[in-house]
Structure formats: structure tokens, C-alpha cells
Amino acid sequence: MTAGASPSPAPGRFGGFGGRYVPEALIPALEQLEEVWRKAAVDPEFVGELERLHRTYTGRPSIITEVPRFAQHCGGARVLLKREDLNHTGSHKINNVLGQALLTARMGKTRVIAETGAGQHGVATATAAALLGLDCVVYMGQKDTERQALNVARMRLLGAEVIPVRHGSQTLKDAVNEAFRDWVANVTTTHYVLGTVTGPHPFPEMVREFHRIIGVEARQQVLDLVGRLPDVVCACVGGGSNAMGIFHRFIDDAAVRLVGLEAGGSGIESGHHAARFSTGLPGVLHGAFTYVLQDEDGQTIESHSVSAGLDYPSVGPEHAYLRESGRAEYRPITDTEAMQAFSLLCRTEGILPAIESAHALAGAMQLGRELGRDAVILVNLSGRGDKDVHTAARWFGLIEPDAPDDLGTTR
């Protein structure tokens, strides 16, 4: 495994992507995490406890909802929403967080840290910490604390300490940097509840496994409702956890198209976006070899999106692999397209989606028009939009603009 050894793949590779690009100081913690997780995954006690929390705390299984009025704008295709927005805390993030919080207790650690962009993962982590009696610190880019002030307050109400990160771009990537710095210094007492399917092994695989329940449930629900598998599964992709969660159970169903929707921001040509698969290149960021927005010296390029949760310059390594292998396809959705879909779902179905999830809805509109009325499209509605009311109200001119302009698109 070391000097001169053959380049046999290190653990946690998806094709050539993934790996462990972190300081040596963290390797023992990652090894411990993997060991504890792999044992827990086959331990009936752990599996049973997580299942009980899903059922009695999160509200699983989440339902699927057919949205015929919205589907009229999707070429007449049948559109089904997997309602992760109805989970406790308002998004899919709770699935992963409960799993990692239980592992934290198993490792004998008493403190959790997390990064957050939109605040959904931070809220979920603060929630799980409250539930299990763990100390909780959440790192959040200063700009995101302004964009998502409501979620900052939620986390503090739940007893978490929220630390605004003022380095670099002051968004999600810098929050991740700061969380890693904290973790290196406090690793003996602290577990880093990484919120998406990237980072060093075992995070990409482990976080995917905690979210895999989304696709497991949805696949059966679609079969029960429609009598066949969907033609397409759509999900938004920031780091990519909700997408991996719903995609994974369908990977062996070769006829089901898997489509990830990235944040196209102000448009690819504008340079202001988070479409890693449009202009990014393979590289290392935050512990994983994957697609990264980077300049010709390998410096990270800041991403841009109206959606704080998709505003991230890198993407989970398994997505890089699914894209390279051709199993999944990825498209950019601009801020404007996402906000149109956001508005449309509100008005046609009475469902307020997270702006992140609205990217997946916009993808469904495109694919429905391409495939026509025989198509069945499953969309992962990964979160609800309560947190985005302020941003949306300003986008659509429903309230007086604030003095400082803190809209993502204008950053």
C-alpha cells in the first residue's frame, strides 16, 4: 500500500474517482469510522434503531405524489414527486444525519461538527445532536448565513453553535475547509458529520448508503402506482447526496435514465455557475478525486447559484464515475429556469419546493417535453422551500428589496 507498491486502487474508489486526499492526522479517524460503520450496517440493533427513527421521528416512508397540473408543462408526461420535503426538518438530509449521529455515539464521541450551505444539513445535524444529546457546531459561510438567516436561527434554537466562516468565498466550500480544520484539532472527541456524498472515503459510500432508502422506497412506490419503472429519474446535484440516494436503487435498471441537474447559475457562458460537469475538470477538493471547478493552476474557482445548497465547486466522486461510465447524465439548469419551475409547482400543485429541488423540476420539464406523453418521470423533491421564501419573494418582486443585496445571483 505504500512506497513503490503497485497502483492498486485505494479503498473507496468509484472507477478512478474518490480516494482519501486528507492530512495524515485524519486517517485513523477515517479508519475508525469505516470500521464502526461497516459493523453497524450489519448489526440488527443499529439497523433496527435507525429504522425506528425513520418511522417514528422522520416520518418515513415519504410518499410519492403525482402532479398532473404541473405535468401539463412537461410535455404531458406523468410526473411523480418523491416527497423528501415532508421529512422532519424539511429535506432528505435527516436520513444521513441520523445514521451518522448514531455512529458518533457508537464511537464514544460526544461532539459533532458539520458544514452547511443552505442550512438544511446544519439544521438536520443540530436536530440529531439535540435528539442524542451531542454537542454541535455548524460552520456556515458568512454569505450563506445572510442568505439563509432563518436557518441560522433554527440551528441556534436547536442548541447548536453556528460559526460564520469569513475566509475565502464565504460559502459552502469555505465552511467545509473550516470543518476539516476543526476536525483535525478535535478528532478524538469529535465526529465530522459530512453532509453529502463527497469527502474522503468512507464518506461518499457511507452517506449514499444512508440515503439509499429514498430510491428503495420510490422504486416500489412507482411500481405500485404505475405498474412499471419510470423512464427517467431526476434529481438536483450539489454535492449530490439526494441524487445518489434516489439513483442508486435504479442503477441496475438499465432502461431507467438517471439525470442529475446541476446549478447553471447565470448560464454556462457567463462563468457564474456550479456546473462541474460542464466546465470542471477532474481534480482533488475536500478529500476526493472528482470533478472540480478549477483554473489552470488547480486553484478552485468559486461557484455561483441562486441556490445555496447547489453552490459548490465540486461534486461527489460517484457522480463523476456515473457520468464517465455513461450510466447517468448531467445537465445545467439556470437560475431563471429553476425559479420558473419553482413558481410553477407552487401555483399548479400547492407545493413550495426548495430552490435546489426546483432545478430537478426544471429538468423534468425539459425531459417531459423531449419524451412526450407516454413517459413517466420520477423527481426527487429533496426539500421544501420555506427557507427560500425570502429569496423567492425578492426574485419575483413580491416584497421591497432589502438594503444590502444578498441574492445569490448577484454575488
Add this chain to the structure above:
Amino acid sequence: MSADRSEDTSEERVRPGTQGRGAAAGMSADRSEDRSEGRVRPGTQGRGAAEHTSVEPILRRCQDEGRAALIAYLPVGFPSVEGSIEAMRVVVEAGVDIVEIGMPYSDPVMDGAVIQDAAVRALERGVRLRDVFTAARAVTDPAGQAAGCVVMTYWNPVLRYGIERFAADLAAAGGSGVITPDLIPDEAGDWIAAAETHGLDRIFLVAPSSTPERLAAVTSACRGFVYASAVMGVTGARASVGEAAHDLVSRTREATDLPVCVGLGVSTGEQAAEVGRFADGVIVGSALVRCLTEAASEAAGRAALGDLARELADGVRGARG
């Protein structure tokens, strides 16, 4: 942004442990912009010669003098490329044995506030990866007071530049090796191969959390020296660095005969002396960088830098006296 290279006559460069003329000849007179395309160091002169580019002989020489070596981290490009090279000359004249040239990176997860701040400012001022080679040439230039030279860089800039190309260009510039804070040997197959080809040291980190198994695995992949991070945490001055560092160095020595150098937290001559009693090298970064970031002028920064470097150099020299 490009630094003055006029005085660089590396064909003649013979610094202690340099590989001799054959290697440098490949650099030719063309040192304008990008010199790297497809360059393979001529001959790569076989293993014996390649090993001579290591900084290990410098560390052994210091051992013979009964002291630890002093290794100074300075980021290239801050306050400017030229200014950073000036700063490197200042610390070498003050008695630093090896300069650790830091490549600024947008996402430095192992660095504390001082080095982050310098990195951000250097990037804003347009520092490029290729400036590392300019600095390496200057530091190892025998026309001045030459010192050993290694580069500290996060991995993505090297990946983007090309591992083989980076190794070739660094070796051609007189650099001895690379410290890789976010690359562990397990992921470093391509780098180890390129370093082997070009005779470069690969300096991996060990930490207080490292198990005996990890210490054995990591040190067996190292060449030049082993970088022992004294504390769990990021770069930056600490009030105390002693005990955990001492314990780590002892445990590391059980795994390897390579020199073991201690980094993270050292900021004073007294601490340098303390660490120098048990380590083969004392690595100082943030405290030196702060001299530059907090100075009222570049000249004042260099003066403060020289004072601190002399204090640290005295520290390692007095340590075992």
C-alpha cells in the same frame, strides 16, 4: 509578476548535494516563460546521482554539527513573487538551512489564519505555480548563500500541472523535494514514481494520531525526511509544542532511520531550542509569515523576518550546547 531571473545561471550551480552539471544543462538558456513542455531531465543520471538532490545530506551535516536543522516555510508570491524571494534570501542569510517554499492554494485545510491570509493575498496578486520554480532557482543559486529547498503544496495544483511535469521542472530548478500535506502515500503511487525518476524527496506527514502501522507505512514511503506534525491541528503558533512532539518523534524513530523534522506551532528561539533537542529539524512557518503580513512596509517585514530567523537559528544552535 515574473521575478527577475537574470542572475540565474544554474548551469554553474553546484550546491552541496546538487546533481552536477548534466542535469542543469537541460535547462538551457531559455528561461523565459514556460519552459516545461515535455522536459525530461537529461539522463536522469541514474539513481546514485539522483539521490544527491535530497536534503538528507544537509540534515546529516547538521547532525554532525550536533544540532537540529532550521527549516523555514515562506509562501511564494507574498508580498509579491520578487518580495517572497527576497524574504527567502533573508532567512537563508540568517542561518536557515532549508527553505520550504509554500505554494498558495485556494483551500488550505491544514493551514491556520496567518498562512491562509498570506495565501489569499498572494493569489489575489496573481501568483502562479510556475513561480515556485523561480523561487527554487533563487534559493539554490550558488551566487547567493545557497540553502536546501523543498516545496510544500496541496495536491490539486500539482495534479493540474501534471505530476511528471511538475517533478521534472522542480528538479530542473534545483528543488530537492515536496511536502504534501493532503497526499498520503496510499494515494501517491504516481507521485512516488515521478519523484523516483527525477531524484526528488517525497516528504509525507505523520501526526500524533498516527498508529504504529501508519508510522511504518508512511515513513517507508518517505525520502529526505519525515515531517512530524507536532500537534493535532492546523499551522500556527502555539504556546507549547513540547510533549506531544517529543512522543511523536520517539515513535517515528522506532519506524525509520530517516531524519525526523517537527513542524506546527514553533514560533520562538526558545521553542526551537526545545524541539531541537530531540528532532533533526525544526520547521517554522506561521511565525515567520506573520513578520511579513503584519509589517508596516516590506522593508520592515524583512527586518522583522531576519530578526526572528536569527533568533530561531541561535535556538537550534544553542539547543544541545
